[in-house]
Amino acid sequence: MISEKWAVRALRVFLVVLFGVLVVFQTLSLPGGIAYHTQQNPHDAPLRWPLTAIAVFLVLCVQVVLVATWQLLTLVKKDRIFTTASLKWVDAIVWAIGAAWLVFVGMLLFVGFNADDPGMPMLLFLVTVGITVLGLLMVVMRALLRQATTLRSDMEAVI
Template sequence: MPTIRVPVLLLRVFLATLFAFLIVMQVMSLPGDVTHDVQQAPEAAHLLWPILVVAELGVLCVQVVIVCTWRLLTMVQKDRIFSEASLRWVDGIVWAFVIAWSLLAGLAVYLTAFIYFTPELRDPGIPIVLFGMVLIGAVLVLLMVVLRALLRQATALRTDMEGVI
């Protein structure tokens, strides 16, 4: 598999860089930004702290996806991607997407309700953007479920072919 070696190596470099970036975001940037914003506008703390929690957990979900993808890349290099073991890593990705989507949907409902019950903030822009993000998230979750089903079918076909040969 010499043709796959360079893309896998490049993907690993970008995944490692993204993982390091996300750690910096989790530890320094997100908490620092929210703390600063709460100091500037203490009356908005009840909105900012839930956003921080959801953002931190969302970043954690992305980190899980990175780790699972890394393991799947190892399986690709060893020509073991069409195995039952790979399905566990894909399940990890699917569950990370489901959890991230659930967090986003919950935050969207919370923020939309707050905006709806605050007359001076009643602007349809934020709820519409949040609704769009929730729709995109749902599409990504369902796409991952379909791709997992395709991997399961390919794994079964490969197992059948190996049994014949």
Template sequence: MQKMDWIVVPLRVLLVLVFVGLLVAQFLSLPGEFRQTAEEHPEAGFIPWLLLTFAILEVLCIQIVIVCTWRLLTLVRADRIFSEESFVWVDVIVWTMVAAWVLLAGVSAYLVGIIYFTPELRDPGTPILLIGMTLIGGVVVLTIVVLRALLRQATVLRTDLEEVI
């Protein structure tokens, strides 16, 4: 499928750059940032470490999605995207996104609870932001599920068409 090279090649370059950037963040930037936050604000207790764990797990989820996207791009170039093999990678993306969303919802609920019950932290902006991010994450997950269903329909139609031909 040579027609798709104009989009597949630049996308792969960007995926590599994002993956490398996420590795740097995961092993250098995030631990240093949260260690500094924990040292500057000892009254925060374990919250910086909770947020570090959350951030590293979310970055890991993004890395898994990047690897799956790479594999799907391989199937696109080989003109095999409408095959059962693609559903393995799409399913991994769906379940990874579900896991990332559950983590986001859990951490957001915990932090909103802390903010709500701590009078000196009662700024409505942060809970609104956390709830908004959780809602947007849910929309993304459900959109991916719909796209998976569309891929399933297209695969069935292509299989039927190949049988006719």
């Protein structure tokens, strides 16, 4: 079985790689791809900047989750994960997921009322449900972390 030490190291490596790839997407790929699409489809030209802003914002939400995860890993390494310091990073994850959820709900409503084909609304619905599950899972995990933090501080007070 992989030890916690190796898992934390490997996760940190992949967090850095993922963050780097997201920066490339955020600054080059997504704006360039959206610009190309609007050049090829002039009827979509008014959507270029709103779509670019939405795409960059959603990538920013993922980056917030990655930074918060890095900070939580630091607390794990220092054996301080069950302290109040960890709660603010979990809250950052919950807020980032909540912001992304709001954007996807808005896109689902906009596309759902304007689409001719059910494919894109169904895809947006699937992603929205997935983000909902992830957000609710994080709320439950935050409650468990809060309980564990309280129990640990109570145990330290007794000892």
